[in-house]
Amino acid sequence: xxxxxxxxxxxxxxxxxxxxxxxxxxxxxxxxxxxxxxxxxxxxxxxxxxxxxxxxxxxxxxxxxxxxxxxxxxxxxxxxxxxxxxxxxxxxxxxxxxxxxxxxxxxxxxxxxxxxxxxxxxxxxxxxxxxxxxxxxxxxxxxxxxxxxxxxxxxxxxxxxxxxxxxxxxxxxxxxxxxxxxxxxxxxxxxxxxxxxxxxxxxxxxxxxxxxxxxxxxxxxxxxxxxxxxxxxxxxxxxxxxxxxxxxxxxxxxxxxxxxxxxxxxxxxxxxxxxxxxxxxxxxxxxxxxxxxxxxxxxxxxxxxxxxxxxxxxxxxxxxxxxxxxxxxxxxxxxxxxxxxxxxxxxxxxxxxxxxxxxxxxxxxxxxxxxxxxxxxxxxxxxxx
Ligand code: PMP
Numbered sequence: 475x476x477x478x479x480x481x482x483x484x485x486x487x488x489x490x491x492x493x494x495x496x497x498x499x500x501x502x503x504x505x506x507x508x509x510x511x512x513x514x515x516x517x518x519x520x521x522x523x524x525x526x527x528x529x530x531x532x533x534x535x536x537x538x539x540x541x542x543x544x545x546x547x548x549x550x551x552x553x554x555x556x557x558x559x560x561x562x563x564x565x566x567x568x569x570x571x572x573x574x575x576x577x578x579x580x581x582x583x584x585x586x587x588x589x590x591x592x593x594x595x596x597x598x599x600x601x602x603x604x605x606x607x608x609x610x611x612x613x614x615x616x617x618x619x620x621x622x623x624x625x626x627x628x629x630x631x632x633x634x635x636x637x638x639x640x641x642x643x644x645x646x647x648x649x650x651x652x653x654x655x656x657x658x659x660x661x662x663x664x665x666x667x668x669x670x671x672x673x674x675x676x677x678x679x680x681x682x683x684x685x686x687x688x689x690x691x692x693x694x695x696x697x698x699x700x701x702x703x704x705x706x707x708x709x710x711x712x713x714x715x716x717x718x719x720x721x722x723x724x725x726x727x728x729x730x731x732x733x734x735x736x737x738x739x740x741x742x743x744x745x746x747x748x749x750x751x752x753x754x755x756x757x758x759x760x761x762x763x764x765x766x767x768x769x770x771x772x773x774x775x776x777x778x779x780x781x782x783x784x785x786x787x788x789x790x791x792x793x794x795x796x797x798x799x800x801x802x803x804x805x806x807x808x809x810x811x812x813x814x815x816x817x818x819x820x821x822x823x824x825x826x827x828x829x830x831x832x833x834x835x836x837x838x839x840x841x842x843x844x845x846x847x848x849x850x851x852x853x854x855x856x857x858x859x
Contacts, residue, residue: 479798484829486616486645486775486802486816487668492730495672499726506719512712514728519713521731525647525670525739526662526680528654533704535677536720539644539665542677544572545699546640546661550608550688553577557608558599560591560627564617564805565642569610576694581606587808588765588777591622597630600637607688609639613662614646617805619766619777619814621650625657632658638685644668647678648734649746649774649818660685666723669746669774669818671730675723730820746773749817749826752856756830759852760837760844765812774818777804779811781842786813789836796839797832823857 483490504510522532535541547569551557556579559570570582583599585591591611600606609631614621624641631639638660643652647662648669654662659682666676681689681701689701703716734742750773754764757778765777780786786803790813793799804812815829830849837844 482799482825482828482832484799484801484815484817484821484825486814486818487665488674489668489671489816489819490821491673491726492671492733492820494733495726495729498729499673499722501722501725504721506715506721509712511721514725515715515719516712518724518728518731519708521728521735522678523680525731525734526654526664526678527652527656527739528662528680530654530680530682531705531708532678532680533701533708534715534719534724535679535699535704536675536717537677538667538674539642539663539677540568540572541699542644542663542665542679543568543642545677545679545696545701546663547572547576547578548694548696548699549692549701550638550640550661550685551576551578552691552693554579555607556581556603556605557610558583558596558603558606559610560596560612560622561585562589562591562612562618562620562622563587563615565615565644566610566612567806569612569640569642573610588618588620588767590620590767591627593623593626593630596627600630600634606637609637611639611641613641613643613652614650614774614818616645616775616814617777617808619772619775621646621771621774623771624652624659628657628659631660638682638688645774645818648739648742650771651743654680654682658682666727668816669742670727671733671820672727673723675720676727743773746818748856749773749821749823750776752823752826752853753815753817753830755856756826756849756853760830760834760849761842765808774816776815776817777808777812778815780813781837781840784840784842785810788840789813789833792836792839793832797835799829799832801829823853826853
């Protein structure tokens, strides 16, 4: 007899895609210059503005999140421009790597992985570099589970006419509070495969008025990513894209965005806060140590130290092979040391309970002293509250 396992995808991207969106993706191909697509894309762009909390244009790129990040660098700056990168992990480092690849003069501030950006330190750095044109930062740092205080970071850039803030919100948008316009964020980058509950393959970029002045002076090479092309296309009725878009993925995204509208962004932020809290309480009750901060901002990813003497890869492997639960290991210098449970997107309390239960079994199999039900009970308590 073959027993087909039920799979749980508990990584911080890609994340589970709702059935409606998957089915929408399987529909017959339509033409991207026709009226049917016109209706879909008009609504998708409006719904994206809602998710970004912006009145500015949002561009859809056929790329993963990193393509969106690269497009921001290529469109906003000039060769040799000085920029400050505030990094708290792997994805903060990515900003620095991309900026270096484009020949920018990068002032990188490194904060310990697992901690948040220290806003005063960034303010001081910007004061010491009045000619810095940009501040790059990460909203939800997926490699560590940290969510940075983007609102405060933006407040130190807002008054500077010649500096913009560029935010990677790839895993945070649609999970943790982010208000593009209220917080005066100049450029925000996101992707389809995390809290937006869509398949991978779309990058999103939202661009402020202030950022357009930077785009006008930018001299870095670009063609496919050229925001001027995207802006021109989006202004036609119905909105267009300069190149053939990833039609089926956009159709799927459209269904997921409808669900986001129906649930309401503030309710979604609150659901994620509770998912994060329940996960943390469960982890602590099992006797494990959190790597990500034990605070309510940490609502997209929970990072956990592997118990002494156990490589976190073993935990990830057993969870996947024996329990069909896929979580993520550590990245870069955290490889083998931590594991990460993703809960940004289409997740409910039962996903967390199932994952914690499978984790209890896995730890026992590895000889760790865990009381059965300890994590599950602690998480359950949070959901009951
Ligand atoms: N930034 C963050 C915060 C991310 O979580 C990711 C994806 N894990 C990326 C950037 C890169 O996105 P992608 O893999 O879609 O290129």
